[in-house]
Amino acid sequence: MAKIAVMGHGVVGSGVVEVLYKNRESITRRTGQEIDIKYILDLRDFPDSPFHDKFIKDFSLIENDDEISVVVEVMGGLEPAFTYVRKCLEKGKSVATSNKELVASKGAELLRIARENNVNFFFEASVGGGIPIIRPLHQCLAANEIREIAGILNGTTNFILTKMIRESMSFEDALKLAQQLGYAERDPSADVNGDDACRKICILASLAFSNHIYPQNVPTEGITKITLEDVEYAGNWGGVIKLIGVAKKMEDGKVLTFVSPALLHGDSQLANVDDVFNAVLVRGDATGDVVFYGKGAGKLPTASAVVADVIDVVKAHGSSKSLYWNETEDNFVGSHEKIDTSFYLRMTADDAAAAKQQIAALFGDVQTLSRKHQPENELAFVTGTDTDEKLQAKLDSLHGVDILSKIRVLDY
Structure with a gap:
C-alpha cells in the first residue's frame, strides 16, 4: 500500500481526496497497489468531513513519517509551499502539485532536488487544469524540435472576453458575472492582469526549451484596457481579441516570451476557444501544429490531473529523465524589438x-x-x-x- 499526504484542503485539495476515494478500485488496478491518504494538512478544522480523523496542522508529521512516499501540494502560493515541498523531496518523498506559482518560480530547483534524491516532482495540473499538456510535451512530443507554443491559458479572462464579444457586455460587467459564477476570485488581479497566464507560459517555455524562464522577465499585459470599441473593430477586421501567452525559440538561443491581448483572425485555431475553456497550440518541426483543448480549471478537472500524477509517481522507478530543465540565473527572454x-x-x-x-x-x-x-x-x-x-x-x-x-x- 502506498500511503500519501495531501497538503491543502481547498477546492483542489478536497477534489483530490474525493477523486482518490471515489475511483479507488480503478486506481488500484492501474497502479497494482492501493493508495491511502494518511494525512490531510490544513490550518482549518473540518469536523463534519468523513475524513476528519486524517486532518493535521503540523507539517513535521508528514516530513518525518517514513511511511509517506508521496505528498500532494495544493495549498497554492510560494510559501510555505516551497519550503514544505523542498523538505519532502529531500526526505525522499515524491511530490505532485497544481501550484503554478511554485513551479514557475522554483521549478528548476525542485526538479534538481528531486533528481538528486531519486524521486519525482510532477505538476501536470499547474498548466491547463485537467488538460494534459506537461506529459505530452516531455514524452509524446519528445521526437520534435518544439518551435513555438501559443495558448489561451486563463479561463477567467477568456470568459470575460467571450461575454464582451458575444453579448457586448462591458469588461466591468463581465468581470462581475465571472465572480458571481465562481470563475473569478474576489481579487481578480492575477487573472485580468495576465500574471496567471504568465506563470503558465513560463512553465511551458522552460520545459520546451530546457532553460528556466522566470516570470519577472516576461513582458505581461492583461485585458483591463480592452474596450467594447476594440471588440467591434476586431469583428470588422474578421477576428476576435484573446489573451495569448507565447513562447518561441529565437536564432540566438533566447526565447521570445510574452503575454498580451492579441487580434486573432476568425479562422485561427484559437479564435473559437470560448468561455472558460483553454487551448495550447504546440508547433513542432515534425508534427506541425498540435492543439490541446479543454477546461483549464475547476475542482475535479484539476484534481484529476493531480491524481494522475500521483498514479504515475506510485508506478515510477526513480526520477523521470525527461521532465527537467536547467537551473540558471540568466535571462533567456529575447527582445521583441527585432521581431x-x-x-x-x-x-x-x-x-x-x-x-x-x-x-x-x-x-x-x-x-x-x-x-x-x-x-x-x-x-x-x-x-x-x-x-x-x-x-x-x-x-x-x-x-x-x-x-x-x-x-x-x-x-x-
Whole structure:
C-alpha cells in the first residue's frame, strides 16, 4: 500500500481526496497497489468531513513519517509551499502539485532536488487544469524540435472576453458575472492582469526549451484596457481579441516570451476557444501544429490531473529523465524589438484628415476598420508587418493624435 499526504484542503485539495476515494478500485488496478491518504494538512478544522480523523496542522508529521512516499501540494502560493515541498523531496518523498506559482518560480530547483534524491516532482495540473499538456510535451512530443507554443491559458479572462464579444457586455460587467459564477476570485488581479497566464507560459517555455524562464522577465499585459470599441473593430477586421501567452525559440538561443491581448483572425485555431475553456497550440518541426483543448480549471478537472500524477509517481522507478530543465540565473527572454509583427491601432485625432495623411505616409497601406456609431475623429486600422521597433518609432512620430489602443496581431 502506498500511503500519501495531501497538503491543502481547498477546492483542489478536497477534489483530490474525493477523486482518490471515489475511483479507488480503478486506481488500484492501474497502479497494482492501493493508495491511502494518511494525512490531510490544513490550518482549518473540518469536523463534519468523513475524513476528519486524517486532518493535521503540523507539517513535521508528514516530513518525518517514513511511511509517506508521496505528498500532494495544493495549498497554492510560494510559501510555505516551497519550503514544505523542498523538505519532502529531500526526505525522499515524491511530490505532485497544481501550484503554478511554485513551479514557475522554483521549478528548476525542485526538479534538481528531486533528481538528486531519486524521486519525482510532477505538476501536470499547474498548466491547463485537467488538460494534459506537461506529459505530452516531455514524452509524446519528445521526437520534435518544439518551435513555438501559443495558448489561451486563463479561463477567467477568456470568459470575460467571450461575454464582451458575444453579448457586448462591458469588461466591468463581465468581470462581475465571472465572480458571481465562481470563475473569478474576489481579487481578480492575477487573472485580468495576465500574471496567471504568465506563470503558465513560463512553465511551458522552460520545459520546451530546457532553460528556466522566470516570470519577472516576461513582458505581461492583461485585458483591463480592452474596450467594447476594440471588440467591434476586431469583428470588422474578421477576428476576435484573446489573451495569448507565447513562447518561441529565437536564432540566438533566447526565447521570445510574452503575454498580451492579441487580434486573432476568425479562422485561427484559437479564435473559437470560448468561455472558460483553454487551448495550447504546440508547433513542432515534425508534427506541425498540435492543439490541446479543454477546461483549464475547476475542482475535479484539476484534481484529476493531480491524481494522475500521483498514479504515475506510485508506478515510477526513480526520477523521470525527461521532465527537467536547467537551473540558471540568466535571462533567456529575447527582445521583441527585432521581431516582425503588425498592430491594431485605435486613436482619436485633432484633425482626422491630416492624421490619415500622416498614417499613409508613415505606415503605407493599412487596413482601415470601422464600427457602428464611430466618431468622426476616431481612427482604427491594422498596420502592415514590420519590426516592433520600427512600428513603435512610427507611432512615436505621429502628432495631433491620442493613441487609445495598441494590440498585437498574431497568426495561430
